[in-house]
Amino acid sequence: MEDYLVKALAADGFVRAYAVKATDTIREAQRRHDTWNTASAALGRTMVGAILLGATLKGDDRLTVKVEGNGPAGAIIVDSNGKGETKGYLQNPHISLPLNPQGKIDVRGAVGTQGMLTVIKDLGLKEPFSGQTPLVSGELGEDFTYYLAVSEQIPSSVGLSVLVDTDDSIKTAGGFMIQLMPGATEETITRLEAALVDTPLVSKQLDAGATPEDILRALLGEELEILEKSPVQFKCDCSKEKFARAIITLGPDEIQAMIDEDHGAEAVCQFCENKYEYDETDLTELRKEAGGL
Numbered sequence: 001m002e003d004y005l006v007k008a009l010a011a012d013g014f015v016r017a018y019a020v021k022a023t024d025t026i027r028e029a030q031r032r033h034d035t036w037n038t039a040s041a042a043l044g045r046t047m048v049g050a051i052l053l054g055a056t057l058k059g060d061d062r063l064t065v066k067v068e069g070n071g072p073a074g075a076i077i078v079d080s081n082g083k084g085e086t087k088g089y090l091q092n093p094h095i096s097l098p099l100n101p102q103g104k105i106d107v108r109g110a111v112g113t114q115g116m117l118t119v120i121k122d123l124g125l126k127e128p129f130s131g132q133t134p135l136v137s138g139e140l141g142e143d144f145t146y147y148l149a150v151s152e153q154i155p156s157s158v159g160l161s162v163l164v165d166t167d168d169s170i171k172t173a174g175g176f177m178i179q180l181m182p183g184a185t186e187e188t189i190t191r192l193e194a195a196l197v198d199t200p201l202v203s204k205q206l207d208a209g210a211t212p213e214d215i216l217r218a219l220l221g222e223e224l225e226i227l228e229k230s231p232v233q234f235k236c237d238c239s240k241e242k243f244a245r246a247i248i249t250l251g252p253d254e255i256q257a258m259i260d261e262d263h264g265a266e267a268v269c270q271f272c273e274n275k276y277e278y279d280e281t282d283l284t285e286l287r288k289e290a291g292g293l
């Protein structure tokens with residue numbers, strides 16, 4: 001089963017629901033960044049959260065999620081867009097902590113309990129939208145839930161889940177986002193709250209073969225109106241040309257120094273670890289474009 005996201009309505013349209021299977025996407029991130037288990041879960045959960053937030057955007061609109069906690073993982077930066085494409089990295093990929101007292105992977109220990117969750121949305125307008133809330137948990141699902149409630153005033157429940165195998169590879173990854181629209185009845189809210197307590201982790205459900213539709217049905221019952229099903233993937237938009245433009249901004253003297261001292265340059269994309277090489281001929285061309293002789 002390929003990665004995909006479903007958007008649905010429930011409770012006569014008073015509940016908006018999203019669920020995603022992102023196993024291959026997070027697997028790709030783990031492979032590219034060589035993250036160790038706790039770091040994999042922290043990056044993976046942030047990516048699943050960004051994919052779910054990105055599902056509320058239109059095609060080319062994009063957003064960046066920044067989790068800056070006081071834990072050893074350091075900053076986690078993830079980009080996502082309305083087409084289900086996402087990329088992300090964290091500062092310290094080699095974090096492997098003992099399981100927490102509940103026997104679960106210790107994402108809070110990696111992320112920290114103090115810091116900020118920031119969401120910057122580029123909606124093609126003059127100014128990007130930016131919202132920020134303090135971390136309330138460090139487990140990330142609660143932090144996204146709190147962000148939506150406080151910064152966007154949408155009562156929500158966000159579940160983010162990554163199952164890491166003993167060899168550090170990703171077994172499954174996914175999540176859901178349930179949002180209450182104004183006018184949702186007490187009965188709807190009570191039923192949903194009870195279902196949230198009872199529902200197994202998304203990663204466990206995926207491991208047992210459940211689809212994103214199954215995950216939403218377990219939370220919201222059978223009367224679910226599926227609106228859309230769309231693909232999700234790890235995708236970085238970097239290129240040799242993009243990094244060349246960044247080199248040009250360094251100016252002709254700096255570029256000449258790269259030619260004289262290193263006889264070339266290498267750029268590595270933080271988001272996907274792709275490497276781009278520039279030889280002396282490339283750099284001479286870039287030096288000219290930067291205004292040098």
Ligand SMILES: [Zn+2]
Binds near residue numbers: 239271
């Ligand atoms: Zn890249």
